[in-house]
Amino acid sequence: MITQLAYLGIASPRSEEWRDYSTRLLGAVIAEDGPDGAVRVKVDDKGYRIAIHPSENDEFRYAGWACHNETELREYVAHLRAQGLDVHEGTEEELKERQVAELYWTQDPWGNRHEFVWGQYAHPNSFFPGRPMRGRFVTGDLGLGHIVMIVPNLEEADAFYAEKLGFKLSDRVKSDIFNLRFYHCNGRHHSLAVAEIPGMTGINHLMLEVESFDDLGTAVDLFAEDADREILLSLGRHTNDLMTSIYVQTPSSMQIEYGHGGIHVDDLTWVAGTHDLPSIWGHHRSQAYLDGPPGIFRMLDVPEDGR
Numbered sequence: 554m555i556t557q558l559a560y561l562g563i564a565s566p567r568s569e570e571w572r573d574y575s576t577r578l579l580g581a582v583i584a585e586d587g588p589d590g591a592v593r594v595k596v597d598d599k600g601y602r603i604a605i606h607p608s609e610n611d612e613f614r615y616a617g618w619a620c621h622n623e624t625e626l627r628e629y630v631a632h633l634r635a636q637g638l639d640v641h642e643g644t645e646e647e648l649k650e651r652q653v654a655e656l657y658w659t660q661d662p663w664g665n666r667h668e669f670v671w672g673q674y675a676h677p678n679s680f681f682p683g684r685p686m687r688g689r690f691v692t693g694d695l696g697l698g699h700i701v702m703i704v705p706n707l708e709e710a711d712a713f714y715a716e717k718l719g720f721k722l723s724d725r726v727k728s729d730i731f732n733l734r735f736y737h738c739n740g741r742h743h744s745l746a747v748a749e750i751p752g753m754t755g756i757n758h759l760m761l762e763v764e765s766f767d768d769l770g771t772a773v774d775l776f777a778e779d780a781d782r783e784i785l786l787s788l789g790r791h792t793n794d795l796m797t798s799i800y801v802q803t804p805s806s807m808q809i810e811y812g813h814g815g816i817h818v819d820d821l822t823w824v825a826g827t828h829d830l831p832s833i834w835g836h837h838r839s840q841a842y843l844d845g846p847p848g849i850f851r852m853l854d855v856p857e858d859g860r
């Protein structure tokens with residue numbers, strides 16, 4: 554089974570702007586560039602966790618999901634293939650670029666690439682925050698954080714992500730406006746969520762969690778004062794994972810949720826629930842949120858029945 558979100562890759566014409574953004578505002582640091590000039594962002598002792606490849610357009614490129622070891626990875630890939638998924642083996646170049654020991658990949662029904670790996674390179678005691686921080690990012694066994702994918706149809710997404718990839722349902726948020734499912738693959742309440750927007754696919758946001766409430770507070774101040782990057786959703790607390798967070802602009806269309814204090818789930822006791830609101834309080838939408846894109850997305854051909 555996959556046990557954590559290991560890394561994320563996007564592409565953007567403004568990849569260079571991530572250097573200053575990641576360090577000064579997020580508190581991350583910049584690792585060595587990728588072979589194509591990708592800006593690589595480090596948030597812990599892993600070689601890097603986020604890659605922003607230079608490109609003409611904003612694109613979701615890949616999400617990397619880790620297994621504990623080669624035996625579990627190969628069993629997982631065999632399980633995926635037995636269900637009819639077309640799973641490809643990574644090339645030597647891909648292994649080197651992703652800094653992993655072994656890699657396989659497949660695509661979701663809308664062409665979004667998911668990679669399955671083990672042996673992500675790490676360098677103990679190599680992470681020091683890019684700006685003053687009281688604590689560190691919450692990663693380790695819980696992985697990089699979580700991603701929220703945009704999908705055109707939630708039931709088809711569930712058939713792929715839960716039934717085939719094996720993500721476990723944490724809960725749902727469903728109302729006239731929202732329709733999302735949240736999934737876990739470790740103790741973090743969710744490492745993956747899917748949000749239904751008909752006719753579209755892509756990535757809405759990446760969540761990074763910090764250990765200290767003060768480090769979230771510092772981010773609120775830094776983004777409030779920053780001339781270029783706006784707070785999209787004000788400080789608020791989610792109903793389901795109880796994360797206190799802000800959502801902020803990045804140099805690309807993908808948003809970042811910068812949070813603290815998310816709950817953990819235990820499969821022995823966890824009961825999946827459903828919520829009719831995403832937040833208990835806060836998360837008020839700014840004008841920039843209302844005017845901006847819902848993330849990095851592609852429009853899909855919509856069949857005549859409108860689904």
Ligand SMILES: [Fe+2]
Pocket residue numbers: 699701758760810
């Ligand atoms: Fe989130």
